[in-house]
Amino acid sequence: MTALCGLAVLAAIVPLVSVLWLVVSNGAKGLSLDFFTQLPVPVGESGGGIGNAIVGTLYMVALACVMGLPLGIGAGVFLAERGDTRLGGVIRFTAEVLAGVPSIIVGIVAYGLLVAPFKHYSALAGAAALAFLMLPGLARATEEMVRLVPNGLREGSLALGLPAWKTTLRVIIPTARNGILTAVLLGVARAAGETAPLLFTSLGNPYWNFRPDQPTASLTVQIFTYATGPYEDWHQKAWTAALVLLMLVGATSLTARFLTRNRRARA
């Protein structure tokens, strides 16, 4: 029995370690300061970087947060506080269905709504698709974190003569703050790693871009482009970009984990 368990653990760890090993060993040799700060160079020239893609990913994820966080957190808090109502049931069902929608389809919808009518690929369309993808997970995770707040705190606040909305806003949410932050970071990590919804919304851009209405480079699409290209140099860059993405997502997830641990330690 122990041997079987050990085998199962091994089966889980081997793929993880091999992913890390492949990405690190292939990607590390391309790392340099230029890689983080420079624009891509034309094929054949040496050097260059993916600074625009790193910034593009951060920019679009930030935009996605602006759109998605208020809605996702709001829905989660509502589910936790009023989830037993009819509207709560509708929201929960919607979140469940949304969670099951493949990301490529979210991309197509964003294309249909935000790209085709304007005849323009844009950071905004990409960010909207990412926000859409973040929503259901964020709502459910927020709900769980808010539900963890002991009912005694809610009662204590109401018994002081505070209205229900103030109790939620000033007592419940601050108490669940770290948990909600964790949910946000996990949502961010997920959004930063998405490729499909960006392929035909933000497209890509060989230059720096900070305008929401312009095509924007992203790490994931850049990796896709480099990895599927015919050049040896591009393949190397794809590996290195993959390593950068992994570090970005990993750091976000680790921060989330750290926050969760802190919260548990305090409770």
Add this chain to the structure above:
Amino acid sequence: MSDAPKVAAKGLNAFFGKTQALKDVNLDVPARAVLAVIGPSGCGKSTFVRCINRMHELTPGATTSGSILLDGGDIFAPDLDPVELRRRVGMVFQRPNPFPTLTIAENVAAGLALNGVPGPYQERVEKSLRQAALWEEVKDRLSASALSLSGGQQQRLCIARALAVEPEVLLMDEPASALDPIATARIEELIHELKERYTIVIVTHNMQQAARVADRTAFFYMGQLVECGPTEQIFTNPRESRTEDYVTGKFG
């Protein structure tokens, strides 16, 4: 003790869904005195106090009928906002529930600050902490987290928090049941001091505690008020045999 009761329950019924938790309770709570509510588990004593500040109805499916008069006015009147009522009728719970994200001082001031009462609150905070007999222990660390206090201190902090909004009635739902004997003794001492200004209703499992702190005692059994009278009479010479059985430890 003035003649008109501070709180008067008239034909009060309380339900959880279809289950009736209180049956036709008629009970007067005199002003500036301590009323202890005793009875076995599930007898409705907690439900009774939770009706007085309308916390009962916050439980999904919970309803009431009949009336409770506070200074003669019905607290279930449709134009009365339960939020307003709860500022007049404070409550202390079984488990200390200080707000974990706030400091000691902020916890005491929470009912004022979050309700938009203009500050500064230092005086009210100090006064409330003194009333709750906690001031000397925390005066040098008012900006420490409320969670840094011991359980007994946290409970007194919750009492200070309830007092800071200056309620007229203070409901205490087994306030000492999660505390050790020393902390319990402090809370009981405190109740003695508080009854000079406040009307106190305390639910307790502990009959010695009821005998020590209460002027009057009400015995509940299976959702009904069996008997209510001066504490000494309830414990030494009860009218009802069920009361006698309970206070002498034959059941419960």
